[in-house]
Amino acid sequence: MLRQAFGKIGQTLVVLFIVSFASFGLLKLAPGDPIQIMLGSEYSPQAYAALSAELGLDQPFWTQYADWALNFVRGDWGTSYVARTDIFTYGFLEALPVTLTLASFSLAFAILIGVPLGVLSAVRKDTIFDAGAAVFALTGTAFPSFLLGILLIWFFGVKLGLFPVMGYVSPWQDFWGGIYHMILPALTLSTYFIAMITRLTRATLVEVLAQPYIAAARARGEPGWRVIWVHGVRNIALPLVTILGLQLGTLLQGTVLTETVFNLPGIGQMLTSAVLGREYGVVQAGVMMTATLFIVVNLLVDLSYPILDPRLRDRK
Amino acid sequence: MTQIDHKKILAERMSARFGRRAVLKGIGAGILAATAGGSFPNVARAQQSGHLKIASVKVIDTLDPHFTGFLSAIQIINNIHNGLLKITYDGEQVAFEPDLAETWDLEDEVTHVFKLREGVMFHDGTPCDAEAVKFSLLRVKEGEPASPHAWKLALLDEIEVVDPLTVKLTFTQPYAFLPVALNGSTGRAGTIVSPAAVQKYGADYGRNPVGTGPFKFVSWRENDAIELEANTEYFEPGLPKLEKVTFVLMREASTALAALMSGQIHGMTDCPMQLVDQVDAFPNATLYGEIEGNYTYLGMNCKRAPFDDINLRRAVAWALNRDTLVKQAYFGRAQQAYTPISPPMTGYFDPDIANSGRGQWFDMDKARAFRAKAANQGEVEVTYMMAERGPVGTRIAQTVAPMLAEIGIKAKLELIEPAAWVQRRNSGDFDLYDFEWVADLDPEETLYPEWKSDGSWNFCGWVNTDFDDLCAQAGTELDVAARAALYHRAEDLLMDEAPCAMMAHMPIYKVFANEVKGFNYIPADLVNLHTVSLG
Numbered sequence A: 001m002l003r004q005a006f007g008k009i010g011q012t013l014v015v016l017f018i019v020s021f022a023s024f025g026l027l028k029l030a031p032g033d034p035i036q037i038m039l040g041s042e043y044s045p046q047a048y049a050a051l052s053a054e055l056g057l058d059q060p061f062w063t064q065y066a067d068w069a070l071n072f073v074r075g076d077w078g079t080s081y082v083a084r085t086d087i088f089t090y091g092f093l094e095a096l097p098v099t100l101t102l103a104s105f106s107l108a109f110a111i112l113i114g115v116p117l118g119v120l121s122a123v124r125k126d127t128i129f130d131a132g133a134a135v136f137a138l139t140g141t142a143f144p145s146f147l148l149g150i151l152l153i154w155f156f157g158v159k160l161g162l163f164p165v166m167g168y169v170s171p172w173q174d175f176w177g178g179i180y181h182m183i184l185p186a187l188t189l190s191t192y193f194i195a196m197i198t199r200l201t202r203a204t205l206v207e208v209l210a211q212p213y214i215a216a217a218r219a220r221g222e223p224g225w226r227v228i229w230v231h232g233v234r235n236i237a238l239p240l241v242t243i244l245g246l247q248l249g250t251l252l253q254g255t256v257l258t259e260t261v262f263n264l265p266g267i268g269q270m271l272t273s274a275v276l277g278r279e280y281g282v283v284q285a286g287v288m289m290t291a292t293l294f295i296v297v298n299l300l301v302d303l304s305y306p307i308l309d310p311r312l313r314d315r316k
Numbered sequence B: 001m002t003q004i005d006h007k008k009i010l011a012e013r014m015s016a017r018f019g020r021r022a023v024l025k026g027i028g029a030g031i032l033a034a035t036a037g038g039s040f041p042n043v044a045r046a047q048q049s050g051h052l053k054i055a056s057v058k059v060i061d062t063l064d065p066h067f068t069g070f071l072s073a074i075q076i077i078n079n080i081h082n083g084l085l086k087i088t089y090d091g092e093q094v095a096f097e098p099d100l101a102e103t104w105d106l107e108d109e110v111t112h113v114f115k116l117r118e119g120v121m122f123h124d125g126t127p128c129d130a131e132a133v134k135f136s137l138l139r140v141k142e143g144e145p146a147s148p149h150a151w152k153l154a155l156l157d158e159i160e161v162v163d164p165l166t167v168k169l170t171f172t173q174p175y176a177f178l179p180v181a182l183n184g185s186t187g188r189a190g191t192i193v194s195p196a197a198v199q200k201y202g203a204d205y206g207r208n209p210v211g212t213g214p215f216k217f218v219s220w221r222e223n224d225a226i227e228l229e230a231n232t233e234y235f236e237p238g239l240p241k242l243e244k245v246t247f248v249l250m251r252e253a254s255t256a257l258a259a260l261m262s263g264q265i266h267g268m269t270d271c272p273m274q275l276v277d278q279v280d281a282f283p284n285a286t287l288y289g290e291i292e293g294n295y296t297y298l299g300m301n302c303k304r305a306p307f308d309d310i311n312l313r314r315a316v317a318w319a320l321n322r323d324t325l326v327k328q329a330y331f332g333r334a335q336q337a338y339t340p341i342s343p344p345m346t347g348y349f350d351p352d353i354a355n356s357g358r359g360q361w362f363d364m365d366k367a368r369a370f371r372a373k374a375a376n377q378g379e380v381e382v383t384y385m386m387a388e389r390g391p392v393g394t395r396i397a398q399t400v401a402p403m404l405a406e407i408g409i410k411a412k413l414e415l416i417e418p419a420a421w422v423q424r425r426n427s428g429d430f431d432l433y434d435f436e437w438v439a440d441l442d443p444e445e446t447l448y449p450e451w452k453s454d455g456s457w458n459f460c461g462w463v464n465t466d467f468d469d470l471c472a473q474a475g476t477e478l479d480v481a482a483r484a485a486l487y488h489r490a491e492d493l494l495m496d497e498a499p500c501a502m503m504a505h506m507p508i509y510k511v512f513a514n515e516v517k518g519f520n521y522i523p524a525d526l527v528n529l530h531t532v533s534l535g
Helices: A002-029 A034-039 A045-054 A061-073 A087-123 A128-142 A145-159 A175-209 A212-219 A224-262 A267-276 A280-308 B006-013 B017-037 B071-080 B130-142 B195-207 B253-261 B273-280 B310-319 B322-328 B364-373 B395-405 B418-426 B443-451 B465-475 B480-497
Strands: B051-056 B085-089 B094-098 B101-108 B111-116 B156-163 B166-171 B215-221 B225-230 B244-249 B285-291 B295-300 B380-386 B409-415 B432-437 B500-505 B507-513
Touching: A002 A061, A002 A280, A034 A045, A034 B418, A061 A280, A087 A128, A087 A175, A087 A224, A087 A267, A087 A280, A128 A175, A145 A175, A145 A224, A145 B253, A175 A224, A212 A224, A224 A267, A224 A280, A267 A280, B051 B071, B051 B253, B071 B215, B071 B225, B094 B101, B111 B130, B130 B156, B130 B166, B130 B195, B253 B273, B273 B285, B273 B507, B295 B310, B295 B395, B310 B364, B310 B395, B310 B409, B310 B480, B310 B500, B322 B395, B322 B500, B380 B395, B380 B418, B395 B409, B395 B432, B418 B432, B443 B465, B443 B480, B465 B480
Parallel strands: B051 B244, B380 B409, B380 B432
Antiparallel strands: B085 B094, B101 B111, B111 B166, B156 B166, B215 B225, B225 B244, B285 B507, B295 B432, B295 B500
């Protein structure tokens, strides 16, 4: 068990190293120069040279990467070029909680809406309800989230005036205010996942409901709700957790657009402006955080299997 | 030797309103001083109320006036700082008035004496005196790291602190651009910062700005908001009127508009042209905006084939249908540009330029005639680089390309990402591109740095030493009529040799909810909030 854990950690470190190097290299390969962006149109060659020396951007690629990597490992994430903020504070303490809040709300929405919808479709297989849910799921998967976001803003925010159209309020400081501000963005981001979970739940459950033990449970005279929600739905947990772990990347990708449309100061906005401004240090921090998040969540998914399915537990 | 009447020139530069307003202000200050001496030390505080929230939809780099390159930053900086001079606008004329200075005198044509207001304090409690002014000017002129605005004070020879409230500036030659260079807005070189704060924060001053302005800096949260609060000790009595101001940093303008319409924010510091119709149709908000000091152009790379051919360039300059451009690319809201000098440059812009015969406009016969003289008579293939940037993105390129096809130029539109676009523009790796120079109030800043031979902004690589000489001469000419004549000659050279095809002068819009009162619009993309209140 211990050896396995060390192995996982070793793997994680190797993956992080590859990710960091690839993102650093790709951004450096992309045309565009942070100093030209920072100085706007009005600058002299002297100002350019001075700034480039100050930021260490006149160094060769390898030196720049090594400098960054050593400092990063030591916990010094650097300072952003333009904003001159500490990247650790900006990225980890300020932006990450916003994205995590958005992602958790979206996941919660996806599960709370997607699972019941899938269960009902499976139970009422081949009815109008099932067909309706299928149409909804297909539309939800196909609809681009940024467009949906704008439509939600116009309908619920501007026309009906029900929800705020932008901004972030931390639910840790103001719980109801936080939820209120998070409803539209989370709904936007989760639509795709609601649809996916609905389909997954339905497919899994339809199969499960045909199993002999379900028939046995019914034969024992257990109430219908118990047969479905206890004996049936329990089987969804494993595929659900697996797919959520794998789709976390898609979810994090979606936060970029959702955060921009709803003006949430999270990792997505941070990464977008950093890539456009060629803020190498900020991009690296964002990539490292999302990569770590992805790896950690998938690690947790692996570890959860034996808990969710007794057949996967070690037998002593 | 002809004598120049400096007093008259100065009087011309300052608006006629100045005298009356100064008297009114003087009275106001007297009343305030009398009350402040009595038992109500916080009388000014009681007047401030309201929390204004406005969206800022463009990138803000730094709040350090001496280092910013962005107008969106200046909009905020200007509420925190003051300059020696400021820009005013009465709906007709742009003028330059003393701001931190109480008076501005010309001793001779190279010596300017500024008498500062008494008792003005920076937000950190240190006095704004002659030494502070000297510190700021030197920081721009020769500070380390070098300020991008240093060129504006290149002619400044000596700064003498005559007494704690008097500063005398001596220039190496008469400097006609000085009013723009020394104002706290678009000039940025004359914005006065707290020396104590610069020493304390160093390179991080841009995140901790300390000025003398109507609002104090409170906080800046990345991608979220910049907060300001009223400076209760502000030197203009009764101002500011608001208690708090939040600039909500937004990237998506359509979300900002939705937030305005649903009442979550009170305004936008910039309203993109494609949203203006929607704002017009919305009854609870008011649009502010006029044609400002800017011009847009199609730039042609003079350094390489095919646009090293002057006749091909001229053909392009006459082939662009500006009516169509204004309608298609600028949503019908811009105004055709004949030359770079734009409407707010009072005394230099010719309101009747359309009939003056100067400049460039659409004339297909002329375009064909020049095309017939071009060296390459076959179909010319060129690369037009465009990016989702600027006020109207790629709309210009898409409108221009079919016009070029009319004269046998096949433009290959290449869409690249903005950072790559800037890099290629600066290194001259293009045939065609479109660009805009904005928020200029004087012909010097609109012509000379942009088009002087080997200048760092002269991306088209046009070389004409006569143009350089004319601009340099105009820079030392203080008489407006004579100076205008020199600039017009310089412009004529530029328009004739056509490294650029003029397109439009653009309106720049701001929008405020109707409950926002007292906003003074100035056609230099400024959002000065000291007179604004929430009704």
